[in-house]
Amino acid sequence: MKINRIELSNFRNISKAELVPGDALTAIFGKNGQGKTNLLEAVWLLTGAKSFRGSKDGELIQREKPFSVIQAEVESKDFEREIQIVIRSQGVPKSGRTAKLSGADQGKASNLAGVFTAVVFEPNHLSLVKGSPEGRRKFIDAALCQLYPSYLSEYRRYLQIMSQKNALLKHFYRTPQAAEMLDVFDEQMAQAGEKITLRRKQYIEAIAPLAIKNYCDISSDAERLELHYLPSFSNEGLLAALQKSRKEDLRCGFCTIGPHREDFLIQLNGQPARTDASQGQQRSAVLSLKLAEAAMAEKVRGEHPVMLLDDVLSELDEGRQRYLLSRMEGRQMFVSGCDASMFRKTEGKMFHMEHGILKPG
Numbered sequence: 001m002k003i004n005r006i007e008l009s010n011f012r013n014i015s016k017a018e019l020v021p022g023d024a025l026t027a028i029f030g031k032n033g034q035g036k037t038n039l040l041e042a043v044w045l046l047t048g049a050k051s052f053r054g055s056k057d058g059e060l061i062q063r064e065k066p067f068s069v070i071q072a073e074v075e076s077k078d079f080e081r082e083i084q085i086v087i088r089s090q091g092v093p094k095s096g097r098t099a100k101l102s103g104a105d106q107g108k109a110s111n112l113a114g115v116f117t118a119v120v121f122e123p124n125h126l127s128l129v130k131g132s133p134e135g136r137r138k139f140i141d142a143a144l145c146q147l148y149p150s151y152l153s154e155y156r157r158y159l160q161i162m163s164q165k166n167a168l169l170k171h172f173y174r175t176p177q178a179a180e181m182l183d184v185f186d187e188q189m190a191q192a193g194e195k196i197t198l199r200r201k202q203y204i205e206a207i208a209p210l211a212i213k214n215y216c217d218i219s220s221d222a223e224r225l226e227l228h229y230l231p232s233f234s235n236e237g238l239l240a241a242l243q244k245s246r247k248e249d250l251r252c253g254f255c256t257i258g259p260h261r262e263d264f265l266i267q268l269n270g271q272p273a274r275t276d277a278s279q280g281q282q283r284s285a286v287l288s289l290k291l292a293e294a295a296m297a298e299k300v301r302g303e304h305p306v307m308l309l310d311d312v313l314s315e316l317d318e319g320r321q322r323y324l325l326s327r328m329e330g331r332q333m334f335v336s337g338c339d340a341s342m343f344r345k346t347e348g349k350m351f352h353m354e355h356g357i358l359k360p361g
Contacts, residue, residue: 001074001075001076001116001117001118001301001303001304001305001306001332002021002023002074002075002076002306002332003021003043003046003072003073003074003075003306003332004020004021004072004073004074004075004080005018005019005020005021005072005073006018006019006021006042006043006046006070006071006072006073007019007069007070007071007072008039008042008068008069008070009068009069010061010062010065010067010068010069011038011042011060011061011062011068011069011070011087012035012038012041012059012060012061012062012068012356013034013035013038013062013355013356014035014038014039014042014062014356014358015062015356017039017356017357017358018358019039019351019358021332021334021349022332022348022349023332024328024329024330024331024332024333024347024348025325025328025333025335025343025346025347025348025349026332026333026334026335026348026349026350026351027335027336027337027340027342027343027346027348027349027350027351027361028040028334028335028336028337028351028352028353028358029336029337029338029339029340029342029343029350029351029352029353029361030338030352030353030354031338031354032338034353034354034355034356035353035355035356035358036310036311036336036337036353037053037122037310037311037336038356039334039336039353039358040120040308040310040334040336041053041055041060042070043072043118043306043308043334044118044120044308045060045070045085045097045109046070046072046074046083046085046112046116046118047112047113047115047116047117047118047146048099048109048110048111048112048113048114048115048116048145049110049113049142049145049146052120052122057087057095057096057097058089058090060087061087061088061089066088066089066092067086067087067088067089067092068086068087069084069085069086069087070083070084070085070087071083071084071085072084074115074116076303077302077303081101081102081115082100082101082102082103083099083100083101083112083115083116084099084100084101085097085098085099085109085112086098086099096108096109097109097110099111099112101115110152113145113146113149113152114145114146114147114148114149116306117146117147117297117301117305117306118146118305118306118307118308119290119293119294119297119305119306119307119308120308120310121286121287121290121307121308121309121310121312122308122309122310122311122312123310123311123312123315125286125290126279126282126283126286128285128286128289129266129273129274129277129282129285129286130273130274130282133261133262133263136263136264136266137200137259137260137262137263139289139293140200140203140204140264141155141200143203143293143296143297144199144200144203146297146305147296147297147300147301148199151196151199154192154195154196154199155196155259157192158189158192158193158196158258158259158260159260161185161188161189161192162189162255162258162260164185165182165185165186165189165255166253166254166255168181168182168185169182169249169250169252169253169254169255170253170254172250182246186239186242186243186246187239189238189242189255189258190237190238190239190242193238193258193259194237194238196259197231197232197233197238197259197262200229200259200262200264201229201231203296204227204228204229204264205229206296207227207289207292207293207295207296208226208227208292210291210292210295210296211225211227211285211288211289211291211292212224212225212226212227212288214287214288214291214292215284215285215288217323218284218287218288218319218320218323219281219284223268223269223281224268224269225266225267225268225273225285225288226265226266226267226268226270227264227265227266227267228264228265228267229262229264229265230262230263230264230265231262232257232258232259232261232262233257238257238258241257242255242257242258245257266285266289268281268285273285280317283315283316283320284320287316287320287323287324291324291327294307304331306331306332306333306334307328307331307332307333307334308333308334309324309333309334309335309336310336311336311337311338313335313337313342314337314338314339314342325346333348335348340352340361
């Protein structure tokens, strides 16, 4: 998988930019706040997913502009296609992100899931180890949405049912036949939720050997990494767990059991990495997971995803830098950083970003 060309218009601080990246390494350097991350963010949006920075769609549009456009020529082993994403401000027709694929209207940009695949690695991903379960769930869900487009619709259905159930729980004692309605919601949640938990569990089990091998290589076998998915229900099934949690749900006013409350455990030498690992060990664990994510995408899709490394090389020591770059040989990778000297010895293409203006470096 690779990008042959990408153009941006009115995207964050970038009024206009065109980039023809290298087949392997493309380095974008410049001072902080100049637009380097914005460019990588635009590449990520081609997957159909939301911003990896957690930004709302309206925040992606340049100030005082009604819309922004991302247009790219992407190539895989099976096709060459043009992806166009238009982001419109709220309050105008077709607000949010819409997409076209080779000129054909796709509706919402999320319908592009599975067309173009990428893996992003950025400094905040250290929270994948030391942060809340929500971040780890997002890690799995983002990967699964790219690999299996049907997963997105399954997850949306689950969230919709859960939202309806939560609304009922808040007004349970004022709603006629509320108990019967909860029974229906529980059955629907169980049916959708068990599929999601199974998919996530299978994904963690599949990437675990890859991540373990990566960590062994990085640490020279000094520590052992382990991954374990933690479902919110036992072998009895989600429906039984939902029925058992009903009193607690009514007390809290929301659903306390299900995939939306699940997590996976990252351990080093049998101890939780979140609390017992050093920052260097946590960085190695995240690096191992992201490389495993890319390898799994290659295994499922038959080609390696585009790698987006947002200002992470400066966060890694020299040994981890060499390990990461050596694993990316022959694959397209976009790297941002402040220090141009870090890339001078490479054979990749270099570009300088200043005040949203991109120039060959």
